[in-house]
Amino acid sequence: MNRRQLWRGGHLVTLQEKQGWGLVPDGVLITEGDHLRWVGPLADLPPTLCQGLTAEHDLQGALVTPGLIDAHTHLVYGGERSAEFELRLQGASYEDIARAGGGIRSTVAATRAASEADLQVAADARARTLMAEGLTTLEVKSGYGLSLEEEAKCLRVARRLSSLGLTVRTTFLGAHALPPEFDGRADDYVDAVCAWMPRLRDEGLVDAVDAFCERIAFSPAQTRRVFETARQLGLPVKLHAEQLSDQGGAALAAEFQALSCDHLEFVSDDGIQAMARSGTVAMLLPGAFYFLRETRLPPVAALRAAGVPMALATDHNPGSSPGLSLLLMLNMACTFFRMTPEEALRGLTVYAARALGLPDRGQLVAGQRADFCVWDAAHPRELAYYFGRNPRRATVIGGRHAG
Incomplete structure (x- = not known):
């Protein structure tokens, strides 16, 4: 059975469109197995997707980008x-x-x-x-x-x-x-x-x-x-x-x-x-x-x-x-x-x-692989701004914590 997990409280960087960060403050990810089932603001989360959850994770306001x-x-x-x-x-x-x-x-x-x-x-x-x-x-x-x-x-x-x-x-x-x-x-x-x-x-x-x-x-x-x-x-x-x-x-x-x-x-x-x-x-x-x-x-x-x-x-x-x-x-x-x-x-x-010819990753979009990174940062530009500092909190690969 696919694990359905909820990841809430993230500041999402979806990169969904051709231009722009695609920022979603107070965002939610629903992962099912190794893919993203739903991505969006908490206010728009369909209650039915919260049924049958196997785990919930509080991202505590962290920045979340594609892996x-x-x-x-x-x-x-x-x-x-x-x-x-x-x-x-x-x-x-x-x-x-x-x-x-x-x-x-x-x-x-x-x-x-x-x-x-x-x-x-x-x-x-x-x-x-x-x-x-x-x-x-x-x-x-x-x-x-x-x-x-x-x-x-x-x-x-x-x-x-x-x-x-x-x-x-x-x-x-x-x-x-x-x-x-x-x-x-x-x-x-x-x-x-x-x-x-x-x-x-x-x-x-x-x-x-x-x-x-x-x-x-x-x-x-x-x-x-x-x-x-x-x-x-x-x-x-x-x-x-x-x-x-x-x-x-x-x-x-x-x-x-x-x-x-x-x-x-x-x-x-x-x-x-x-x-x-x-x-x-x-x-x-x-x-x-x-x-x-x-x-x-x-x-x-x-x-x-x-x-x-x-x-x-x-x-x-x-x-x-x-x-x-x-x-x-x-x-x-x-x-x-x-x-x-x-x-x-x-x-x-x-x-x-x-x-790499891999169209199933690179964005935080429903249907893509659940590969994403959680960062101790307020805005995605900070990832390019610092050097010698690693703000990574966690990495999720295929819906599973990778450290």
């Missing part, structure tokens, strides 16, 4: 790269380090050397840190194994993060970098990546396919081959694109109706218009922008004017964004990218859900 969604992470990996951080402070660029054999390749070596059990312990700890700030849904990319066996190992670890109570979506990022055994044979490696996909899909390890389309990674033509294979297998795609240069990746992603196109500091007007036509979400990653000390901002005003939905994520990874704070991403999106606090919160809820 936060981190829709772009590289959470499963071995080792760390603080030495490269120091090199960049001394003037080395991200591309310099990558071309010298560091960067992604160094993490590949550490990940291949790590046991599956050790990777699980480390990934669990990272996910729990994100959960402490209201995470309810998580995307995890592979891309640090770069062989069939190692990619499968990382994807299995990612899948098991669901045991923490999260919804976990896994993304195959085999086309992340060229492994050392394929030096000088990028096309051969792309052939291998495409050949691995059917098995990984059949083993239930892949929800989507990603690629890194950049001068130091894979060309648009090579990326197209990966996407064509994904389409044949019925897998949606997303793309790391236009982070360091304009390779036309956004338009390519839009051609394949990609769920999201991520980074986008160098995206062109043509790329923006293509994304607007396809409905592809712009995934903005302020943590990487900050950590790499980039100076070229993603064109937020142009994306906004074109009606391209803008999501946010931590992009947690050991090389370019080792942060594990969703709330810090809200602040960075406002301070660096000049997003409004409302846009930033939508980026970690409504549009993050869209970037």
Whole structure:
């Protein structure tokens, strides 16, 4: 039997409409099983919905938002790269380090050397840190194994993060970098990546396919081959694109109706218009922008004017964004990218859900999943205002307390 619970006395942030917070003072949530049955002001609550309640909860005037969604992470990996951080402070660029054999390749070596059990312990700890700030849904990319066996190992670890109570979506990022055994044979490696996909899909390890389309990674033509294979297998795609240069990746992603196109500091007007036509979400990653000390901002005003939905994520990874704070991403999106606090919160809820192809979450609306966060705050803009302070009181995932 589905549990029917009443959550009263909350200051609700529904994000129900396309604009505006959707504030409901003295609001009530009715959850039934893992979904929201009713959302609205206490004065409008139908008495019939209070029949058969299995529990009641007093939110004591706390702020309630949809659960936060981190829709772009590289959470499963071995080792760390603080030495490269120091090199960049001394003037080395991200591309310099990558071309010298560091960067992604160094993490590949550490990940291949790590046991599956050790990777699980480390990934669990990272996910729990994100959960402490209201995470309810998580995307995890592979891309640090770069062989069939190692990619499968990382994807299995990612899948098991669901045991923490999260919804976990896994993304195959085999086309992340060229492994050392394929030096000088990028096309051969792309052939291998495409050949691995059917098995990984059949083993239930892949929800989507990603690629890194950049001068130091894979060309648009090579990326197209990966996407064509994904389409044949019925897998949606997303793309790391236009982070360091304009390779036309956004338009390519839009051609394949990609769920999201991520980074986008160098995206062109043509790329923006293509994304607007396809409905592809712009995934903005302020943590990487900050950590790499980039100076070229993603064109937020142009994306906004074109009606391209803008999501946010931590992009947690050991090389370019080792942060594990969703709330810090809200602040960075406002301070660096000049997003409004409302846009930033939508980026970690409504549009993050869209970037994962999950229309059943991201808002406090009847029929959606009962994923929400309870905060010690008077207004939702406070979530983007503070940094170094965690106002979370509780997280509810699927109608159940998650801490």
